[in-house]
Amino acid sequence: MKNLSRRSLLAFGGAAALACTAAVEAPARAASTDLTVPTSPAPPLRLASRNSVFTRRGAGPRYWNIYGYAFPHNAPIPEDEWKANIDWLASDLAPYGYDMACTDGWIEGSSRTTPNGYIVTYNDSWQHDWAYWSHYLAERGMKLGVYYNPLWVHKAAVEDPSKTVVGRPDIKIADIVAPGDFFAKNIGGNTLYWLDVTRPGAKEYLQGYVAYFKRLRVPYLRVDFLSWYENGMDANIGQVNAPHGRANYETALAWLNEAAGEDLELSLVMPHLFDDASAELANGDLVRIDADADRGGWDRLSGGRQGWQDAWPNWFNPFAGFTGWSHRNGRGQLILDGDFMRASTFASDDERRTMMNLMVIAGSPLAIADTYQQIGNDAWVYTNKDVLELNQEGLVGKPLYRSATPYSVDPGSRDSERWAGQLPDGSWAVALFNRSDSTTQTKTIDFANDLGLSGAANVRDLWAHRDLGVRTEATATLAPHASALFRITPLKDRGATRYPAAYAAWGGGAGFNNDHAGHDGSGFVDGLAATAGSADPLVTFAVRAPRRGEYTIRYRYANATGATSTLTVSAERADHSVVDGPRHVDFPALATWDTWGVATAGITLEAGDNLITLGRGRSDVGAVNLNWIELGA
Structure with a gap:
C-alpha cells in the first residue's frame, strides 16, 4: 500500500484505524533526537509466505x-x-x-x-x-x-x-x-x-x-x-x-x-x-x-x-x-x-x-x-x-532501486547492473556488472547515497583476494561482459550496526519507496499500514549478535498519521524458535512524511544469527515508513 491509499485509510482515525485499537492522539514531533518508546505484548503476524x-x-x-x-x-x-x-x-x-x-x-x-x-x-x-x-x-x-x-x-x-x-x-x-x-x-x-x-x-x-x-x-x-x-x-x-x-x-x-x-x-x-x-x-x-x-x-x-x-x-x-x-x-x-x-x-x-x-x-x-x-x-x-x-552466510542481495514502480512496468526502476546485499554481521556484498557487448563502463555504488552507511568502510576485492583499504564507494571499470564483487565492512560507529530496510526482506505488501525526502540511502520501506488482505505487511532483517542478551535497537522511521503508530516486532532463529516478542513498539507522530525520527527500545537476541521482523499486525494502529534499524550493545 502506497501513500495515497494509506492516507485515505488512516487519516484522522479512518475506517482501517477504527478496526484496531484506537490510536492515541499525540502532538507531531520535529526531526529527532532518540526517543525511548514503550513496548507491550502482541499477537503473531499473519504471513503470506511458506516461511520455511x-x-x-x-x-x-x-x-x-x-x-x-x-x-x-x-x-x-x-x-x-x-x-x-x-x-x-x-x-x-x-x-x-x-x-x-x-x-x-x-x-x-x-x-x-x-x-x-x-x-x-x-x-x-x-x-x-x-x-x-x-x-x-x-x-x-x-x-x-x-x-x-x-x-x-x-x-x-x-x-x-x-x-x-x-x-x-x-x-x-x-x-x-x-x-x-x-x-x-x-x-x-x-x-x-x-x-x-x-x-x-x-x-x-x-x-x-x-x-x-x-x-x-x-x-x-x-x-x-x-x-x-x-x-x-x-x-x-x-x-x-x-x-x-x-x-x-x-x-x-x-x-x-x-x-x-x-x-x-x-x-x-x-x-x-x-x-x-x-x-x-x-x-x-x-x-x-x-x-x-x-x-x-x-x-x-x-x-x-x-x-x-x-x-x-x-x-x-x-x-x-x-x-x-x-x-x-x-x-x-x-x-x-x-x-x-x-x-x-x-x-x-x-x-x-x-x-x-x-x-x-x-x-x-x-x-x-x-x-x-x-x-x-x-x-x-x-x-x-x-x-x-x-x-x-545466506546472502540475498537486491539491485539498486530507483523507484517503487514495478520493473515489469518500468525497466528503469531498478538497475540490473548494480547490486548490493547485507550479511548478518552488518558487512555487505556489492556486485557491479557490465552487460554491454561492446563498451567499457565504470560502475559505482556510493556507500552513503546508495547503501545508507554513516561513514567509510573497508573494501575487499573477492576475486583478486585483495584488501583495497578504507573507501566511501565501490567502483570498477569493466570491459564488456565483465563484473566485480566486493565485500564491504563498515567502520563501527558508536559500536552500532546499521541494517537498511531497503535491502531487507519484504512481505505482505510492504516494499521499497523513495518518494519522501530525508531518508538515508536509496530509500525506505513503506506499506507498513492496515491491509484488507489475509497477511500482514512486514520487513525482516538477518542480524548477528555476539552473545545472548538484551540489545538496544534504534528504528529510523516516519509517521505523519497524526497519532502514535505501532508495529509488531519479534526476534526468532531460522529454525522458528522465538527469542523475543512478538511485542508492539510505539512510533510517535512526526510532523510530515519527510520528517524522520529515531525510536529506541530493547530487544533480546541469541548469540549468532537472528531474524528481526517488524510488521503492521491486525492489532497495531497507524502506519510507519521504515528507513533502518540499528543494533547497539
Missing part, C-alpha cells in the same frame, strides 16, 4: 545437476555416467559445499513403480534404485536431490490394476486420473498423466509421493512444468495439454507444502507466477525466474528478450528475472532460482565470473551443470572461498 527453514536461512543450496549431460544428448543420463559424476563431485566440489547430486528431466523412461505407483529409480535402464543412490551419496557425505512432479502419474501404474493409492487400497491408481489427460499431450509421448486433484485419493497419492521421497532421505524436490498444469499453455508452443485451473493449482501446491513440512525443500519450476507469485510464495521455497539454461553462454545469461510477459518465463534471462522478482526475495520469502550454471559454455573468464557473481549476489542456488568431462580448467570459478562464504 530453507528460506529463512537465506540463499539457495549448492549442488550438481545432470542437465549438462541430458540436455546436449537429449536423453537421460546413463547410470555409469551418473556414478562417474558423483565421484568427481565428491572429490573436487563437495569440499566446497556442493554436497548434493540432483537428477533432472527426461524422466518418462522411468516406469517401474512401487505398489502405490511411485517410480523406484530415475530410468528403467538403471540397475540401482533411489535408495541405493541415496545411501551411496550419504556414505560420501552428500545428499540425493530428485527431479519429479508428484502431480505426474505414470501410464504403467495407471494400466496396472494391482496398483492402489497409498492408504486407500479401495482406490486404484487408474481412478485418480482423467482419461486422456496427459502431460504434454501428443508432445511428450503420452506416458505421464496429470493427477486429477478433484478425485478421491488424489491428496493421499500426492502427499504419499512426498513422504516416499522423504523416507529415502531426499531433502530437495524439483517440481517442474507447473505452468503446463495450471493453464496448459506454453508461451512459445501454445496449448500443450488440458488446463487444470487456478483453484486446482493452488490446491496441489497447498498439498505439497503441507507434506513437505520443514524436511523437504520445494523447488517450483516453470511457474507462471500469476498474481505476483502469491501461490508460489505461500507454498514453495524456490521459484524459477527465467528460461532454461539451454546451451548456456552469454546469450542465456544476459541476452534474449528483455521485457516482461505475464506467463512463464516472465523474463528470459536471469539478469532480468532476478531484478524483476527481487521484491519477492529474502529471508522467509522466496529463493529466486536462476537455473543451472554451465561455466564451460562461456567464451571468457570474465563471463564466467559474471555468471557466478550474479548467482551469488541474488541468493540463487549454485547449481553446477557441467559434467566431469566438460569442466576442463573452468572449475576454479566454482571454488573461490571468499565468494562461497557469501552464499554460506
Whole structure:
C-alpha cells in the first residue's frame, strides 16, 4: 500500500484505524533526537509466505545437476555416467559445499513403480534404485536431490490394476486420473498423466509421493512444468495439454507444502507466477525466474528478450528475472532460482565470473551443470572461498532501486547492473556488472547515497583476494561482459550496526519507496499500514549478535498519521524458535512524511544469527515508513 491509499485509510482515525485499537492522539514531533518508546505484548503476524527453514536461512543450496549431460544428448543420463559424476563431485566440489547430486528431466523412461505407483529409480535402464543412490551419496557425505512432479502419474501404474493409492487400497491408481489427460499431450509421448486433484485419493497419492521421497532421505524436490498444469499453455508452443485451473493449482501446491513440512525443500519450476507469485510464495521455497539454461553462454545469461510477459518465463534471462522478482526475495520469502550454471559454455573468464557473481549476489542456488568431462580448467570459478562464504552466510542481495514502480512496468526502476546485499554481521556484498557487448563502463555504488552507511568502510576485492583499504564507494571499470564483487565492512560507529530496510526482506505488501525526502540511502520501506488482505505487511532483517542478551535497537522511521503508530516486532532463529516478542513498539507522530525520527527500545537476541521482523499486525494502529534499524550493545 502506497501513500495515497494509506492516507485515505488512516487519516484522522479512518475506517482501517477504527478496526484496531484506537490510536492515541499525540502532538507531531520535529526531526529527532532518540526517543525511548514503550513496548507491550502482541499477537503473531499473519504471513503470506511458506516461511520455511530453507528460506529463512537465506540463499539457495549448492549442488550438481545432470542437465549438462541430458540436455546436449537429449536423453537421460546413463547410470555409469551418473556414478562417474558423483565421484568427481565428491572429490573436487563437495569440499566446497556442493554436497548434493540432483537428477533432472527426461524422466518418462522411468516406469517401474512401487505398489502405490511411485517410480523406484530415475530410468528403467538403471540397475540401482533411489535408495541405493541415496545411501551411496550419504556414505560420501552428500545428499540425493530428485527431479519429479508428484502431480505426474505414470501410464504403467495407471494400466496396472494391482496398483492402489497409498492408504486407500479401495482406490486404484487408474481412478485418480482423467482419461486422456496427459502431460504434454501428443508432445511428450503420452506416458505421464496429470493427477486429477478433484478425485478421491488424489491428496493421499500426492502427499504419499512426498513422504516416499522423504523416507529415502531426499531433502530437495524439483517440481517442474507447473505452468503446463495450471493453464496448459506454453508461451512459445501454445496449448500443450488440458488446463487444470487456478483453484486446482493452488490446491496441489497447498498439498505439497503441507507434506513437505520443514524436511523437504520445494523447488517450483516453470511457474507462471500469476498474481505476483502469491501461490508460489505461500507454498514453495524456490521459484524459477527465467528460461532454461539451454546451451548456456552469454546469450542465456544476459541476452534474449528483455521485457516482461505475464506467463512463464516472465523474463528470459536471469539478469532480468532476478531484478524483476527481487521484491519477492529474502529471508522467509522466496529463493529466486536462476537455473543451472554451465561455466564451460562461456567464451571468457570474465563471463564466467559474471555468471557466478550474479548467482551469488541474488541468493540463487549454485547449481553446477557441467559434467566431469566438460569442466576442463573452468572449475576454479566454482571454488573461490571468499565468494562461497557469501552464499554460506545466506546472502540475498537486491539491485539498486530507483523507484517503487514495478520493473515489469518500468525497466528503469531498478538497475540490473548494480547490486548490493547485507550479511548478518552488518558487512555487505556489492556486485557491479557490465552487460554491454561492446563498451567499457565504470560502475559505482556510493556507500552513503546508495547503501545508507554513516561513514567509510573497508573494501575487499573477492576475486583478486585483495584488501583495497578504507573507501566511501565501490567502483570498477569493466570491459564488456565483465563484473566485480566486493565485500564491504563498515567502520563501527558508536559500536552500532546499521541494517537498511531497503535491502531487507519484504512481505505482505510492504516494499521499497523513495518518494519522501530525508531518508538515508536509496530509500525506505513503506506499506507498513492496515491491509484488507489475509497477511500482514512486514520487513525482516538477518542480524548477528555476539552473545545472548538484551540489545538496544534504534528504528529510523516516519509517521505523519497524526497519532502514535505501532508495529509488531519479534526476534526468532531460522529454525522458528522465538527469542523475543512478538511485542508492539510505539512510533510517535512526526510532523510530515519527510520528517524522520529515531525510536529506541530493547530487544533480546541469541548469540549468532537472528531474524528481526517488524510488521503492521491486525492489532497495531497507524502506519510507519521504515528507513533502518540499528543494533547497539
